[in-house]
Amino acid sequence: MGQRDLEAALPAGTDPRRHARVLAQVHEAALNGRALPSPLRPVIGASWQRMRRLGLDPDSRAAAPVLNFEQLEARRRASGLAEALPVLRGGLISLAEQAAHIMVIADAGGAVLWRDGSAAVRRRADALGFVEGVDWQEESVGTNAIGTALVARSPIQVYSAEHYVRAQHSWTCAAAPLHDPRDGRLLGVVDLSGPASTVHATTLALVDAVTRLAEAHLRTTHHAELERLRGFAVPVLAKVGGRAMVADEHGWVAAAAGLAPVDRVALPTGLGPGRTWLPAYGGCSVEPLPGGWLLRLTEHDTAPPTRVVLDVRSPRRPELTVAGAAGTWTHRLSPRHAEVLYVLASHRDGRSASELSADLFGDAGRTVTVRAEMSRLRRRFGGILGAQPYRFADDVEVVVRRPPDSEAVLPHSLAPAIRG
Structure with missing residues (x-):
């Protein structure tokens, strides 16, 4: 379920100048309500629809909000991206300079944190307002590789008049989202941008490959941290007795x-020392350890959950809240888990593996992938999910909190059951 689809803007063998002219005609037709002379890629068409609903002016040259120095430094520290920076710079900066591009790294909120590469292109970007600290979300500057990748949650290249704002038509950009391998959280976006004349069909594949290398580096670092915690956890558990585990702050278990x-x-959002309740285990006490938590499971507080709230109002922070007589627990969901739970909440009678495969992928044959993901979900969320068919438990009340606009429900998702 983690496979990435590459949304390149320029198919191999296509003449860039001719393609740019076609895109300009499509852009004009779309803004004037006329029939499009050529179809748009779905990801671009969906973004343009969002821009029209926002009422964004395609001729706007208003400056997007820019962070001051102190704010920028704070966002850099909080982003979780600094650790990946050496890998990203090593893989992309020399290429960016040779190809008349700049490498841009933005956080999950769309703020441009770092910008390196060709000095001439940096000056062009300055004139556009494409600077460190600027807000480059779609809501601020229209359809673009960084902002649209944040919404679509997949790699994308945006070329020339695919940008919604005309001031960006002289640019080509290729961006890939970078996720934290510890919890699947979106950390930000890695981008290569340059003059439209420098567009190349392979740029997106390169950006995506380097982004994957950065994620692999973060994963290796996490494994080393977990090993250190494991060395500390084993003697702690030997002294505790009873059912217990030591987990890091992301819930990865070092020892049990x-x-x-x-x-x-x-683990629940905002976990701290004291007592908490976990859907898969019931009540437990929580004690801090260097680099993680000691969780002691109790024999009481094991009443099954009675209510589930799936909150998809935020496009980037879907959450699941599980409540019962023993307590309430809230957990931030990955995009895929949010999709699965949303589909199951829409079908209380349940879905077979083949039906869920068709719901998520438009292909009823990917049942092995579905069963593996459902196995992970059921282990993580305890008694709220059943099998044969997959469903929310019959005795659990399920509430879904949606945004007013149905198109804003999990906007990153391409699942037929959600987009259909």
């Missing part, structure tokens, strides 16, 4: 005692 082996446990 008296429990079936599990790689990860879903």
